Amino acid sequence: MLKKATSESSHSQVLVIVMEEGIAHLVLVSKHTEKLKAKIEKSISKKKAFASNHAKQTDKFHNAIEVQLEAQFGEKEHGALLKSIQAVVIGSPGFYKNKLLEYLTEES
Numbered sequence: 001m002l003k004k005a006t007s008e009s010s011h012s013q014v015l016v017i018v019m020e021e022g023i024a025h026l027v028l029v030s031k032h033t034e035k036l037k038a039k040i041e042k043s044i045s046k047k048k049a050f051a052s053n054h055a056k057q058t059d060k061f062h063n064a065i066e067v068q069l070e071a072q073f074g075e076k077e078h079g080a081l082l083k084s085i086q087a088v089v090i091g092s093p094g095f096y097k098n099k100l101l102e103y104l105t106e107e108s
Helices: 002-007 051-073 075-084 096-107
Strands: 013-020 023-029 034-041 085-091
Touching: 013 051, 013 096, 023 051, 034 051, 051 096, 075 085, 085 096
Parallel strands: 013 085
Antiparallel strands: 013 023, 023 034
16 A cells, blocks of 8 residues: 555655654655655653543653644645645554554544
């Protein structure tokens, strides 16, 4: 899918969000290049010891990702760049990607 999305035209790009708990990278991938657009790092406490803090810190982490997405790809500032994105790929171990997608769906 990645090969197809980037080869349809020379200007098509794929936004890739690679993440784990507390760290996320936003990368634009095109046919010939990849460019790191943002790196987000937040400290998140362990779930077993601090359950209430864990949930709050996870929400702050997801919010930081949302803010960077708006800053890097918001339609007002970067309309042409936003139109060139063919797909968004979210990759992570475990269920982190599902939690991010759920958060972004609720916020939008």
